[in-house]
Amino acid sequence: MTLQTWIDLVYLLAAIGFILALKGLSSPKQARNGNLLGAAAAAVAVAFTFLNPEVRAHTLNLVLTLVAMLVGAVIAVPAARRVKMTAMPQMVAIFNGVGGGAAALVSIVVFLIAAPGKPAVYRIAEVLFGVLVGCVSFSGSAIAFAKLQELMTGRPITYPAQQVINAVFAVAIVALAIGTLVTGSVPLLVATAVLSLVLGVIFVLPIGGADVPVLISLLNSFTGLAVAASGFTLNNNLLIIAGTLVGASGMLLTRMMSKAMGRSLANVLFSAFGSVVTATGGADGLGETRPVKAGTPEDIGVLLAYARKVVIIPGYGLAVAQAQHTARELADLLMERGVEVFYAIHPVAGRMPGHMNVLLAEANVPYDELKEMDEANPEMATADVALVIGANDTVNPAAKNTPGSPIYGMPIINADEAEHIVFLKRSMRPGFAGIDNELLFDEKTTLLFGDAKDTLSKLVAAVKDA
Protein backbone atom coordinates (compact mmCIF):
# COMPACT_ATOMS: atom_id res chain seq x y z
CA MET A 1 0.00 0.00 0.00
CA THR A 2 1.21 3.47 -0.77
CA LEU A 3 1.50 6.16 1.86
CA GLN A 4 -1.50 7.97 0.39
CA THR A 5 -3.63 4.85 0.78
CA TRP A 6 -2.71 4.67 4.47
CA ILE A 7 -3.61 8.32 4.91
CA ASP A 8 -6.92 7.78 3.13
CA LEU A 9 -7.63 4.83 5.38
CA VAL A 10 -7.08 6.99 8.44
CA TYR A 11 -9.39 9.61 6.93
CA LEU A 12 -12.06 6.93 6.57
CA LEU A 13 -11.69 6.02 10.25
CA ALA A 14 -11.93 9.70 11.15
CA ALA A 15 -15.13 9.99 9.12
CA ILE A 16 -16.59 7.07 11.08
CA GLY A 17 -15.51 8.83 14.27
CA PHE A 18 -17.45 11.94 13.25
CA ILE A 19 -20.58 9.94 12.48
CA LEU A 20 -20.38 8.24 15.87
CA ALA A 21 -19.76 11.61 17.52
CA LEU A 22 -22.98 12.99 16.06
CA LYS A 23 -24.79 9.82 17.02
CA GLY A 24 -23.51 10.08 20.58
CA LEU A 25 -25.11 13.48 20.89
CA SER A 26 -28.56 11.91 20.84
CA SER A 27 -28.37 10.99 24.51
CA PRO A 28 -27.00 13.06 27.38
CA LYS A 29 -25.15 10.03 28.75
CA GLN A 30 -23.04 9.36 25.66
CA ALA A 31 -22.81 12.88 24.37
CA ARG A 32 -19.55 13.79 26.08
CA ASN A 33 -17.77 10.63 24.99
CA GLY A 34 -19.12 11.15 21.50
CA ASN A 35 -17.64 14.62 21.36
CA LEU A 36 -14.28 13.39 22.68
CA LEU A 37 -14.28 10.66 20.05
CA GLY A 38 -14.90 13.30 17.39
CA ALA A 39 -12.03 15.39 18.73
CA ALA A 40 -9.71 12.38 18.75
CA ALA A 41 -10.72 11.50 15.19
CA ALA A 42 -9.98 15.06 14.10
CA ALA A 43 -6.59 15.07 15.85
CA VAL A 44 -5.52 11.78 14.23
CA ALA A 45 -6.68 12.95 10.79
CA VAL A 46 -4.74 16.21 11.14
CA ALA A 47 -1.62 14.37 12.35
CA PHE A 48 -1.68 11.96 9.39
CA THR A 49 -2.12 14.87 7.00
CA PHE A 50 1.45 15.89 7.87
CA LEU A 51 2.67 12.59 6.38
CA ASN A 52 1.64 13.86 2.97
CA PRO A 53 4.89 14.49 1.02
CA GLU A 54 3.55 17.73 -0.44
CA VAL A 55 2.85 19.14 2.98
CA ARG A 56 6.46 18.47 3.97
CA ALA A 57 7.99 19.51 0.64
CA HIS A 58 8.67 23.15 1.56
CA THR A 59 10.10 23.82 5.00
CA LEU A 60 8.88 27.43 5.02
CA ASN A 61 5.29 26.37 4.32
CA LEU A 62 5.45 23.63 6.91
CA VAL A 63 6.77 26.01 9.56
CA LEU A 64 4.10 28.57 8.69
CA THR A 65 1.40 25.90 8.99
CA LEU A 66 2.59 24.96 12.46
CA VAL A 67 2.84 28.62 13.51
CA ALA A 68 -0.68 29.30 12.23
CA MET A 69 -2.05 26.28 14.10
CA LEU A 70 -0.31 27.43 17.25
CA VAL A 71 -1.74 30.93 16.87
CA GLY A 72 -5.22 29.52 16.29
CA ALA A 73 -5.04 27.21 19.29
CA VAL A 74 -3.65 29.91 21.58
CA ILE A 75 -6.61 32.14 20.72
CA ALA A 76 -9.28 29.42 20.66
CA VAL A 77 -8.63 27.51 23.87
CA PRO A 78 -8.88 30.40 26.35
CA ALA A 79 -11.83 31.87 24.43
CA ALA A 80 -13.67 28.56 24.56
CA ARG A 81 -12.73 27.95 28.20
CA ARG A 82 -13.76 31.37 29.44
CA VAL A 83 -16.90 32.11 27.46
CA LYS A 84 -19.96 32.43 29.67
CA MET A 85 -22.69 29.92 28.98
CA THR A 86 -25.04 32.82 28.28
CA ALA A 87 -22.73 33.93 25.47
CA MET A 88 -22.62 30.47 23.90
CA PRO A 89 -24.67 31.39 20.80
CA GLN A 90 -22.22 34.16 19.90
CA MET A 91 -19.28 31.82 20.39
CA VAL A 92 -20.82 29.19 18.13
CA ALA A 93 -21.50 31.92 15.57
CA ILE A 94 -17.84 32.97 15.56
CA PHE A 95 -16.38 29.47 15.34
CA ASN A 96 -18.83 28.76 12.56
CA GLY A 97 -17.97 31.91 10.66
CA VAL A 98 -14.22 31.30 10.74
CA GLY A 99 -14.82 27.77 9.47
CA GLY A 100 -16.73 29.19 6.52
CA GLY A 101 -13.94 31.70 5.92
CA ALA A 102 -11.33 28.92 5.98
CA ALA A 103 -13.29 26.85 3.47
CA ALA A 104 -13.65 29.85 1.14
CA LEU A 105 -9.91 30.56 1.39
CA VAL A 106 -9.05 26.93 0.61
CA SER A 107 -11.14 27.13 -2.55
CA ILE A 108 -9.60 30.46 -3.56
CA VAL A 109 -6.00 29.31 -3.05
CA VAL A 110 -6.61 26.09 -4.97
CA PHE A 111 -7.99 28.21 -7.79
CA LEU A 112 -4.96 30.51 -7.68
CA ILE A 113 -2.61 27.52 -7.81
CA ALA A 114 -4.45 26.12 -10.83
CA ALA A 115 -5.02 29.52 -12.46
CA PRO A 116 -2.24 29.59 -15.08
CA GLY A 117 -3.91 26.80 -17.05
CA LYS A 118 -7.71 26.99 -17.32
CA PRO A 119 -9.20 24.28 -15.08
CA ALA A 120 -12.15 22.13 -16.13
CA VAL A 121 -15.55 23.80 -15.80
CA TYR A 122 -16.74 21.45 -13.03
CA ARG A 123 -13.56 22.27 -11.10
CA ILE A 124 -14.35 25.97 -11.30
CA ALA A 125 -17.94 25.24 -10.27
CA GLU A 126 -16.70 23.47 -7.12
CA VAL A 127 -14.47 26.41 -6.31
CA LEU A 128 -17.27 28.90 -6.90
CA PHE A 129 -19.65 27.02 -4.65
CA GLY A 130 -17.09 26.85 -1.84
CA VAL A 131 -16.23 30.55 -2.17
CA LEU A 132 -19.83 31.74 -2.38
CA VAL A 133 -21.23 29.67 0.48
CA GLY A 134 -18.13 30.05 2.64
CA CYS A 135 -18.11 33.84 2.27
CA VAL A 136 -21.84 34.16 3.00
CA SER A 137 -21.35 32.01 6.09
CA PHE A 138 -18.35 34.09 7.21
CA SER A 139 -19.89 37.56 6.94
CA GLY A 140 -23.37 36.34 7.92
CA SER A 141 -21.99 34.80 11.12
CA ALA A 142 -20.12 38.02 11.86
CA ILE A 143 -23.35 40.02 11.70
CA ALA A 144 -25.19 37.37 13.73
CA PHE A 145 -22.43 37.65 16.33
CA ALA A 146 -22.79 41.44 16.41
CA LYS A 147 -26.54 41.12 16.90
CA LEU A 148 -26.24 38.58 19.72
CA GLN A 149 -23.40 40.43 21.43
CA GLU A 150 -25.56 43.55 21.19
CA LEU A 151 -22.86 45.40 19.30
CA MET A 152 -25.73 46.38 17.04
CA THR A 153 -29.49 46.36 17.40
CA GLY A 154 -31.16 42.97 17.55
CA ARG A 155 -34.14 44.41 15.71
CA PRO A 156 -34.50 43.57 12.04
CA ILE A 157 -32.77 46.21 9.94
CA THR A 158 -34.83 47.23 6.97
CA TYR A 159 -34.27 49.98 4.44
CA PRO A 160 -36.16 51.18 1.39
CA ALA A 161 -36.15 48.93 -1.66
CA GLN A 162 -34.43 46.18 0.35
CA GLN A 163 -35.87 43.39 -1.76
CA VAL A 164 -34.82 45.13 -4.97
CA ILE A 165 -31.27 45.75 -3.75
CA ASN A 166 -30.94 42.13 -2.57
CA ALA A 167 -32.21 40.91 -5.91
CA VAL A 168 -29.70 43.10 -7.76
CA PHE A 169 -26.89 41.65 -5.65
CA ALA A 170 -28.06 38.10 -6.29
CA VAL A 171 -28.19 38.71 -10.04
CA ALA A 172 -24.74 40.35 -9.97
CA ILE A 173 -23.27 37.34 -8.16
CA VAL A 174 -24.84 34.90 -10.60
CA ALA A 175 -23.47 36.97 -13.52
CA LEU A 176 -19.97 37.09 -12.01
CA ALA A 177 -20.08 33.37 -11.24
CA ILE A 178 -21.02 32.55 -14.84
CA GLY A 179 -18.26 34.88 -16.01
CA THR A 180 -15.74 33.06 -13.80
CA LEU A 181 -17.03 29.71 -15.00
CA VAL A 182 -16.54 30.62 -18.65
CA THR A 183 -13.25 32.52 -18.45
CA GLY A 184 -11.56 31.04 -15.39
CA SER A 185 -10.49 34.59 -14.58
CA VAL A 186 -8.98 35.29 -11.14
CA PRO A 187 -10.24 38.90 -10.82
CA LEU A 188 -13.79 37.73 -11.51
CA LEU A 189 -13.49 35.10 -8.78
CA VAL A 190 -12.22 37.71 -6.33
CA ALA A 191 -15.15 39.96 -7.24
CA THR A 192 -17.52 37.05 -6.64
CA ALA A 193 -15.95 36.51 -3.23
CA VAL A 194 -16.31 40.18 -2.28
CA LEU A 195 -19.93 40.33 -3.40
CA SER A 196 -20.65 37.09 -1.52
CA LEU A 197 -19.35 38.72 1.65
CA VAL A 198 -21.74 41.62 1.06
CA LEU A 199 -24.56 39.18 0.35
CA GLY A 200 -23.96 37.50 3.73
CA VAL A 201 -24.37 40.88 5.43
CA ILE A 202 -27.53 41.97 3.65
CA PHE A 203 -28.99 38.49 4.04
CA VAL A 204 -28.66 38.62 7.84
CA LEU A 205 -29.47 42.30 8.53
CA PRO A 206 -33.27 41.97 8.16
CA ILE A 207 -33.45 38.88 10.38
CA GLY A 208 -34.69 39.77 13.86
CA GLY A 209 -32.84 38.86 17.04
CA ALA A 210 -35.37 36.20 18.01
CA ASP A 211 -34.72 34.36 14.77
CA VAL A 212 -30.94 34.55 14.92
CA PRO A 213 -30.62 31.08 16.51
CA VAL A 214 -32.33 29.50 13.51
CA LEU A 215 -30.04 31.56 11.33
CA ILE A 216 -26.91 30.31 13.10
CA SER A 217 -28.01 26.74 12.62
CA LEU A 218 -28.54 27.47 8.92
CA LEU A 219 -25.15 29.15 8.59
CA ASN A 220 -23.61 26.16 10.38
CA SER A 221 -25.10 23.97 7.72
CA PHE A 222 -23.77 26.36 5.02
CA THR A 223 -20.25 26.11 6.39
CA GLY A 224 -20.58 22.34 6.28
CA LEU A 225 -21.50 22.53 2.60
CA ALA A 226 -18.63 24.94 1.90
CA VAL A 227 -16.25 22.47 3.55
CA ALA A 228 -17.70 19.68 1.43
CA ALA A 229 -17.07 21.85 -1.65
CA SER A 230 -13.42 22.29 -0.60
CA GLY A 231 -13.33 18.52 -0.27
CA PHE A 232 -14.42 18.20 -3.91
CA THR A 233 -11.82 20.74 -4.96
CA LEU A 234 -9.06 18.88 -3.11
CA ASN A 235 -10.32 15.38 -3.96
CA ASN A 236 -10.50 14.75 -0.24
CA ASN A 237 -13.07 12.24 1.02
CA LEU A 238 -12.83 13.24 4.65
CA LEU A 239 -13.76 16.85 3.93
CA ILE A 240 -16.62 15.77 1.71
CA ILE A 241 -18.03 13.40 4.32
CA ALA A 242 -17.57 15.67 7.35
CA GLY A 243 -18.85 18.74 5.51
CA THR A 244 -21.87 16.93 4.10
CA LEU A 245 -22.72 15.36 7.46
CA VAL A 246 -22.83 18.79 9.04
CA GLY A 247 -24.57 20.32 6.04
CA ALA A 248 -27.35 17.73 6.05
CA SER A 249 -27.80 17.46 9.81
CA GLY A 250 -27.66 21.25 10.14
CA MET A 251 -30.39 21.62 7.57
CA LEU A 252 -32.56 19.13 9.45
CA LEU A 253 -31.89 20.89 12.75
CA THR A 254 -32.78 24.22 11.18
CA ARG A 255 -36.08 22.84 9.98
CA MET A 256 -36.84 21.32 13.39
CA MET A 257 -36.16 24.69 14.98
CA SER A 258 -38.36 26.67 12.63
CA LYS A 259 -41.04 24.12 13.40
CA ALA A 260 -40.59 24.77 17.12
CA MET A 261 -41.31 28.41 16.38
CA GLY A 262 -44.35 27.44 14.32
CA ARG A 263 -43.00 29.00 11.16
CA SER A 264 -41.55 27.84 7.91
CA LEU A 265 -37.85 28.40 7.25
CA ALA A 266 -38.67 30.74 4.37
CA ASN A 267 -40.86 32.75 6.71
CA VAL A 268 -38.05 33.03 9.27
CA LEU A 269 -35.54 34.16 6.66
CA PHE A 270 -37.54 36.39 4.39
CA SER A 271 -40.67 37.57 6.21
CA ALA A 272 -40.62 41.19 7.18
CA PHE A 273 -40.85 40.26 10.84
CA GLY A 274 -39.72 43.79 11.64
CA SER A 275 -42.61 45.53 9.97
CA VAL A 276 -45.16 43.56 11.98
CA VAL A 277 -43.25 44.29 15.16
CA THR A 278 -43.29 48.01 14.52
CA ALA A 279 -47.01 47.72 13.86
CA THR A 280 -47.60 46.33 17.36
CA GLY A 281 -44.95 48.66 18.74
CA GLY A 282 -47.64 51.31 19.06
CA ALA A 283 -49.69 49.00 21.23
CA ASP A 284 -46.80 48.70 23.69
CA GLY A 285 -47.39 52.26 24.78
CA LEU A 286 -51.03 51.50 25.44
CA GLY A 287 -50.09 48.33 27.30
CA GLU A 288 -47.89 50.19 29.75
CA THR A 289 -50.80 52.21 31.03
CA ARG A 290 -53.06 49.23 31.67
CA PRO A 291 -53.25 48.05 35.26
CA VAL A 292 -51.22 45.02 36.33
CA LYS A 293 -51.18 43.26 39.68
CA ALA A 294 -47.81 43.57 41.38
CA GLY A 295 -47.10 41.35 44.39
CA THR A 296 -44.56 41.20 47.18
CA PRO A 297 -42.01 38.40 47.58
CA GLU A 298 -43.65 37.48 50.91
CA ASP A 299 -47.06 36.86 49.30
CA ILE A 300 -45.56 34.82 46.52
CA GLY A 301 -43.34 32.92 48.97
CA VAL A 302 -46.42 31.75 50.85
CA LEU A 303 -48.20 30.91 47.61
CA LEU A 304 -45.26 28.76 46.50
CA ALA A 305 -44.65 27.12 49.86
CA TYR A 306 -48.21 25.84 50.13
CA ALA A 307 -48.62 24.83 46.52
CA ARG A 308 -48.72 21.19 45.46
CA LYS A 309 -47.25 21.61 42.05
CA VAL A 310 -45.03 24.42 40.81
CA VAL A 311 -43.78 24.70 37.26
CA ILE A 312 -40.78 26.92 36.68
CA ILE A 313 -40.66 28.42 33.20
CA PRO A 314 -37.25 29.99 32.67
CA GLY A 315 -36.35 32.38 29.90
CA TYR A 316 -33.32 34.33 28.86
CA GLY A 317 -33.97 36.92 31.59
CA LEU A 318 -33.00 34.26 34.11
CA ALA A 319 -29.68 33.79 32.39
CA VAL A 320 -29.01 37.51 32.02
CA ALA A 321 -29.46 37.94 35.76
CA GLN A 322 -27.22 34.88 36.35
CA ALA A 323 -30.07 33.65 38.52
CA GLN A 324 -30.04 29.99 37.53
CA HIS A 325 -28.30 28.99 40.79
CA THR A 326 -30.79 30.88 42.95
CA ALA A 327 -33.65 29.39 40.93
CA ARG A 328 -32.32 25.92 41.69
CA GLU A 329 -32.03 26.84 45.36
CA LEU A 330 -35.68 27.86 45.39
CA ALA A 331 -36.72 24.69 43.55
CA ASP A 332 -34.73 22.47 45.95
CA LEU A 333 -36.22 24.24 48.94
CA LEU A 334 -39.74 23.70 47.61
CA MET A 335 -38.99 20.06 46.85
CA GLU A 336 -37.77 19.55 50.41
CA ARG A 337 -41.16 20.83 51.56
CA GLY A 338 -42.78 18.18 49.38
CA VAL A 339 -43.87 20.48 46.58
CA GLU A 340 -43.70 18.88 43.16
CA VAL A 341 -41.41 21.06 41.06
CA PHE A 342 -40.20 20.79 37.51
CA TYR A 343 -38.80 23.10 34.89
CA ALA A 344 -40.72 23.50 31.63
CA ILE A 345 -38.30 24.34 28.85
CA HIS A 346 -39.44 25.84 25.60
CA PRO A 347 -37.33 24.59 22.68
CA VAL A 348 -36.31 28.12 21.77
CA ALA A 349 -35.96 29.49 25.30
CA GLY A 350 -32.74 31.45 25.58
CA ARG A 351 -30.81 32.61 22.60
CA MET A 352 -30.42 29.31 20.80
CA PRO A 353 -32.32 26.03 20.76
CA GLY A 354 -31.60 24.03 23.87
CA HIS A 355 -29.70 26.97 25.33
CA MET A 356 -31.74 27.00 28.55
CA ASN A 357 -30.88 23.36 29.20
CA VAL A 358 -27.21 24.22 29.03
CA LEU A 359 -27.65 27.16 31.41
CA LEU A 360 -29.58 25.10 33.96
CA ALA A 361 -27.14 22.23 33.63
CA GLU A 362 -24.45 24.75 34.53
CA ALA A 363 -26.37 25.41 37.75
CA ASN A 364 -26.33 21.64 38.47
CA VAL A 365 -30.01 21.13 37.79
CA PRO A 366 -30.23 17.43 36.91
CA TYR A 367 -31.58 17.01 33.40
CA ASP A 368 -34.39 14.72 34.50
CA GLU A 369 -36.04 17.70 36.24
CA LEU A 370 -36.20 19.49 32.89
CA LYS A 371 -39.31 18.78 30.87
CA GLU A 372 -39.63 19.60 27.22
CA MET A 373 -42.62 21.64 26.15
CA ASP A 374 -44.67 18.71 24.84
CA GLU A 375 -44.12 16.82 28.06
CA ALA A 376 -44.86 19.83 30.27
CA ASN A 377 -47.98 21.18 28.62
CA PRO A 378 -50.40 18.36 29.59
CA GLU A 379 -49.42 19.02 33.22
CA MET A 380 -49.95 22.77 33.16
CA ALA A 381 -53.69 22.58 33.86
CA THR A 382 -53.02 20.78 37.16
CA ALA A 383 -50.23 23.14 38.26
CA ASP A 384 -50.93 25.50 41.14
CA VAL A 385 -48.31 28.01 40.17
CA ALA A 386 -46.53 28.72 36.91
CA LEU A 387 -43.42 30.66 37.91
CA VAL A 388 -42.24 32.50 34.81
CA ILE A 389 -38.70 33.76 35.29
CA GLY A 390 -37.50 36.16 32.65
CA ALA A 391 -39.51 34.52 29.89
CA ASN A 392 -42.13 36.26 27.84
CA ASP A 393 -42.70 35.29 24.23
CA THR A 394 -42.59 31.56 25.00
CA VAL A 395 -45.67 31.84 27.26
CA ASN A 396 -47.51 34.51 25.28
CA PRO A 397 -51.06 33.26 24.57
CA ALA A 398 -51.14 35.57 21.54
CA ALA A 399 -49.38 32.69 19.80
CA LYS A 400 -52.63 30.71 20.22
CA ASN A 401 -55.37 33.35 20.14
CA THR A 402 -54.27 36.33 18.05
CA PRO A 403 -54.06 35.42 14.37
CA GLY A 404 -52.48 38.78 13.45
CA SER A 405 -49.61 38.46 15.92
CA PRO A 406 -46.11 37.88 14.55
CA ILE A 407 -45.70 34.89 16.85
CA TYR A 408 -49.11 33.41 15.97
CA GLY A 409 -48.73 29.68 15.48
CA MET A 410 -45.61 29.34 17.60
CA PRO A 411 -46.09 26.50 20.08
CA ILE A 412 -45.96 27.91 23.62
CA ILE A 413 -45.87 26.63 27.15
CA ASN A 414 -49.43 26.92 28.40
CA ALA A 415 -48.67 28.95 31.51
CA ASP A 416 -52.13 30.49 31.18
CA GLU A 417 -53.69 27.14 32.19
CA ALA A 418 -52.09 27.13 35.64
CA GLU A 419 -54.13 28.28 38.61
CA HIS A 420 -51.77 31.15 39.40
CA ILE A 421 -49.18 32.73 37.20
CA VAL A 422 -46.24 34.59 38.68
CA PHE A 423 -44.00 36.64 36.43
CA LEU A 424 -40.56 37.68 37.59
CA LYS A 425 -39.73 40.61 35.36
CA ARG A 426 -37.31 43.47 35.25
CA SER A 427 -39.80 45.83 33.68
CA MET A 428 -42.87 45.90 31.49
CA ARG A 429 -40.65 45.81 28.44
CA PRO A 430 -41.88 43.30 25.89
CA GLY A 431 -39.83 40.19 25.10
CA PHE A 432 -37.20 39.58 22.46
CA ALA A 433 -39.79 39.49 19.70
CA GLY A 434 -41.02 42.91 20.81
CA ILE A 435 -44.63 41.83 21.29
CA ASP A 436 -47.00 42.72 24.10
CA ASN A 437 -48.09 39.84 26.32
CA GLU A 438 -51.77 39.68 27.31
CA LEU A 439 -50.95 37.20 30.05
CA LEU A 440 -49.34 39.99 32.09
CA PHE A 441 -52.74 41.64 32.44
CA ASP A 442 -54.61 38.42 33.29
CA GLU A 443 -56.30 38.47 36.66
CA LYS A 444 -54.62 35.19 37.65
CA THR A 445 -51.27 36.85 37.12
CA THR A 446 -49.07 38.46 39.74
CA LEU A 447 -45.94 40.36 38.80
CA LEU A 448 -42.77 40.66 40.82
CA PHE A 449 -40.61 43.42 39.44
CA GLY A 450 -36.88 43.55 39.90
CA ASP A 451 -33.68 41.74 39.05
CA ALA A 452 -34.47 38.03 38.83
CA LYS A 453 -31.61 37.00 41.12
CA ASP A 454 -32.61 39.53 43.78
CA THR A 455 -36.24 38.59 43.63
CA LEU A 456 -35.45 34.87 43.78
CA SER A 457 -33.25 35.34 46.87
CA LYS A 458 -36.15 37.17 48.52
CA LEU A 459 -38.47 34.32 47.53
CA VAL A 460 -36.07 31.79 49.02
CA ALA A 461 -36.12 33.73 52.29
CA ALA A 462 -39.91 34.04 52.17
CA VAL A 463 -40.38 30.31 51.57
CA LYS A 464 -38.06 29.51 54.51
CA ASP A 465 -40.21 31.71 56.76
CA ALA A 466 -43.51 30.38 55.47
Added chain:
Amino acid sequence: MSTGILEFLTIFVLAAFVGNEVIGRVPSILHTPLMSGSNAIHGIVLVGTILVMGSAHGAVQITLAFLAVILATLNIVGGFVVTDRMLEMFKAKPAERVPKAGVGDDATGGAK
Protein backbone atom coordinates in the same frame (compact mmCIF):
# COMPACT_ATOMS: atom_id res chain seq x y z
CA MET B 1 -7.70 13.29 -10.22
CA SER B 2 -7.21 9.62 -9.62
CA THR B 3 -10.82 9.32 -8.53
CA GLY B 4 -13.66 10.47 -10.74
CA ILE B 5 -16.11 13.20 -9.83
CA LEU B 6 -18.91 10.64 -9.86
CA GLU B 7 -17.35 8.70 -7.01
CA PHE B 8 -17.12 11.87 -4.95
CA LEU B 9 -20.72 12.69 -5.74
CA THR B 10 -21.72 9.21 -4.57
CA ILE B 11 -19.94 9.78 -1.28
CA PHE B 12 -21.59 13.19 -0.99
CA VAL B 13 -25.10 11.84 -1.47
CA LEU B 14 -24.60 8.94 0.94
CA ALA B 15 -23.11 11.23 3.57
CA ALA B 16 -26.11 13.54 3.23
CA PHE B 17 -28.45 10.67 4.04
CA VAL B 18 -26.32 9.58 6.99
CA GLY B 19 -26.29 13.17 8.30
CA ASN B 20 -30.06 13.26 8.18
CA GLU B 21 -30.49 9.86 9.82
CA VAL B 22 -27.97 10.25 12.57
CA ILE B 23 -29.46 13.33 14.23
CA GLY B 24 -33.10 12.49 13.56
CA ARG B 25 -33.71 11.59 17.18
CA VAL B 26 -31.67 14.14 19.08
CA PRO B 27 -33.78 15.48 21.98
CA SER B 28 -34.21 19.24 22.03
CA ILE B 29 -32.34 19.42 25.35
CA LEU B 30 -29.18 18.61 23.39
CA HIS B 31 -29.71 20.97 20.48
CA THR B 32 -27.13 23.51 21.61
CA PRO B 33 -24.34 20.94 22.11
CA LEU B 34 -25.34 19.32 18.82
CA MET B 35 -25.00 22.60 17.01
CA SER B 36 -21.66 23.35 18.57
CA GLY B 37 -20.50 19.74 18.12
CA SER B 38 -21.30 19.67 14.42
CA ASN B 39 -19.71 23.10 14.23
CA ALA B 40 -16.49 21.56 15.53
CA ILE B 41 -16.70 18.72 13.01
CA HIS B 42 -16.68 21.01 10.00
CA GLY B 43 -13.50 22.45 11.49
CA ILE B 44 -11.85 19.44 9.84
CA VAL B 45 -11.44 21.87 6.95
CA LEU B 46 -8.12 22.32 8.79
CA VAL B 47 -6.90 19.24 6.90
CA GLY B 48 -7.76 21.04 3.67
CA THR B 49 -5.96 24.20 4.71
CA ILE B 50 -2.81 22.25 5.61
CA LEU B 51 -2.83 20.51 2.22
CA VAL B 52 -3.34 23.81 0.43
CA MET B 53 -0.51 25.45 2.35
CA GLY B 54 1.72 22.56 1.22
CA SER B 55 1.27 23.44 -2.42
CA ALA B 56 1.03 27.24 -2.06
CA HIS B 57 3.65 29.35 -3.86
CA GLY B 58 4.34 33.06 -3.66
CA ALA B 59 3.38 35.64 -1.07
CA VAL B 60 -0.32 35.91 -1.95
CA GLN B 61 -1.09 32.21 -1.88
CA ILE B 62 0.97 31.61 1.24
CA THR B 63 -0.61 34.53 3.10
CA LEU B 64 -4.12 33.37 2.24
CA ALA B 65 -3.30 29.79 3.19
CA PHE B 66 -1.72 30.98 6.46
CA LEU B 67 -4.92 32.87 7.29
CA ALA B 68 -6.97 29.81 6.36
CA VAL B 69 -4.99 27.58 8.75
CA ILE B 70 -5.52 30.04 11.61
CA LEU B 71 -9.26 30.29 10.95
CA ALA B 72 -9.69 26.52 10.63
CA THR B 73 -7.73 25.91 13.85
CA LEU B 74 -9.95 28.39 15.67
CA ASN B 75 -12.97 26.51 14.38
CA ILE B 76 -11.86 23.01 15.24
CA VAL B 77 -10.12 23.63 18.57
CA GLY B 78 -12.64 26.14 19.87
CA GLY B 79 -15.55 24.01 18.69
CA PHE B 80 -14.51 20.82 20.44
CA VAL B 81 -13.41 22.56 23.65
CA VAL B 82 -16.61 24.54 24.02
CA THR B 83 -18.78 21.50 23.29
CA ASP B 84 -16.92 19.46 25.87
CA ARG B 85 -17.37 22.19 28.45
CA MET B 86 -21.08 22.21 27.81
CA LEU B 87 -21.53 18.46 27.89
CA GLU B 88 -19.49 18.15 31.07
CA MET B 89 -22.31 19.97 32.83
CA PHE B 90 -25.10 17.65 31.75
CA LYS B 91 -25.60 15.32 34.65
CA ALA B 92 -28.39 13.03 35.72
CA LYS B 93 -29.88 13.39 39.16
CA PRO B 94 -26.92 12.80 41.49
CA ALA B 95 -27.10 9.63 43.55
CA GLU B 96 -27.20 11.44 46.91
CA ARG B 97 -30.36 13.27 45.98
CA VAL B 98 -32.33 10.18 45.11
CA PRO B 99 -32.04 8.67 48.62
CA LYS B 100 -33.03 12.07 50.02
CA ALA B 101 -36.31 11.83 48.15
CA GLY B 102 -36.49 8.21 49.29
CA VAL B 103 -36.25 9.26 52.95
CA GLY B 104 -39.25 11.49 52.40
CA ASP B 105 -41.14 8.57 50.92
CA ASP B 106 -40.30 6.36 53.87
CA ALA B 107 -41.55 9.02 56.24
CA THR B 108 -44.95 9.07 54.60
CA GLY B 109 -45.11 5.34 54.01
CA GLY B 110 -43.59 4.55 57.41
CA ALA B 111 -45.73 1.44 57.88
CA LYS B 112 -43.51 -0.34 55.39
